[in-house]
Amino acid sequence: MAFTLPALPYAPEALDPHISAKTLSFHHGKHHAAYVNKLNELLQGKPLATKKLEDVIMESAQERGPVFNNAAQVWNHSFFWNCLSPKGGGAPTGVLADKIKATFGSVDKFKEDLKNAAIGQFGSGWAWLVQDQGQLKITKTPNAENPMIHGQTALFTVDVWEHAYYLDYQNRRPDFVQTVLDKLINWDFVAQNLK
Ligand code: MN3
Numbered sequence: 001m002a003f004t005l006p007a008l009p010y011a012p013e014a015l016d017p018h019i020s021a022k023t024l025s026f027h028h029g030k031h032h033a034a035y036v037n038k039l040n041e042l043l044q045g046k047p048l049a050t051k052k053l054e055d056v057i058m059e060s061a062q063e064r065g066p067v068f069n070n071a072a073q074v075w076n077h078s079f080f081w082n083c084l085s086p087k088g089g090g091a092p093t094g095v096l097a098d099k100i101k102a103t104f105g106s107v108d109k110f111k112e113d114l115k116n117a118a119i120g121q122f123g124s125g126w127a128w129l130v131q132d133q134g135q136l137k138i139t140k141t142p143n144a145e146n147p148m149i150h151g152q153t154a155l156f157t158v159d160v161w162e163h164a165y166y167l168d169y170q171n172r173r174p175d176f177v178q179t180v181l182d183k184l185i186n187w188d189f190v191a192q193n194l195k
Contacts, residue, residue, distance in 0.1 A: 002040045003053060005033050006078050014086040018183045023167045031163050032077040039070040054148065061149040072144035076126060076157065083156050085186035096191040103136040111181045113138050118160050118177040127177070129156040131195055155193045156185065 008028050013021035039056075043049035048056050048067065053075055060068035091107055092100055104110040110129075118127035121140040128139045130152040139147065147154045158164075158180050165176035 002049070003036050003074060005036045006081075008081055010084075010086055015084060015184060018168075018179045019084070019165075020168050023165070026167070027159075027163060028077070028081070032074070035070045035073040035077065039067070039074055042067050042070060057146070057148060069144040072146050072149075075148075076144065076146050076159070079154060080126075080157050080159050082189050083158070083186055084180065084184040085189070086184075088184040088186045089182055090187065092187040092191065094191065096187065096194060099136050099194070110138075111178075114156075114158070114181060115174060115177045118158055119174050121160050124161040126157050126159055128152075128154055129190065130154055131193075134195075153193065153195050156190045 005028075008024065012024045012028070015024065040049075043056070048059060051059070053071060056071040057068065057075060060071060091097065097107070100107055100110050104113060114127055114129060117138050117140040121127060121142065123142065125140055125142040126146065128141065128147055130137050130139055130147045132147075132150075132152045136155070137152070139150075139152070141147070146157075158177055160173060160177070165173060169176040
């Protein structure tokens with residue numbers, strides 16, 4: 001069965017003014033859709049086409065070719081949409097809040113470190129909060145790469161490819177990331193991802 005583009009978990013205008021409907025319509029409807037279509041095209045008639053997306057990613061990770069790039073980008077974007085919410089922002093609660101404070105010192109320091117990772121990713125890629133052997137960590141990855149191929153569990157991500165922010169923020173990646181962390185981060189989803 002072919003892979004399909006999941007619907008956005010909110011209306012395209014729901015994140016406005018922080019992320020515009022125009023950005024979301026291109027990012028989800030064109031970029032994310034293109035990764036899905038390309039993946040289906042690449043896997044047509046191949047044994048990998050019948051596997052779960054995560055298995056396709058893991059089995060193509062070593063080669064890092066077009067199958068990996070498109071499969072990982074499909075997964076990364078589906079994950080990213082869920083990391084955002086029109087009711088996002090604010091502060092984490094419960095176990096997640098305790099772990100963030102224990103690891104980074106404070107929620108503000110977590111945001112600062114995540115933002116620095118996002119700014120420090122040269123060119124296209126992603127910044128992540130992950131769980132690695134039970135420990136929270138901030139990482140960044142180039143292009144399509146993601147935490148699962150490093151044996152880590154993704155808790156949160158922000159897309160720092162230019163297509164994620166250029167229409168709304170032009171070259172101001174730091175402002176985009178700060179806005180995501182202050183206004184859009186879906187802490188409930190992040191907490192659900194804890195192992
Ligand atoms: Mn993207």
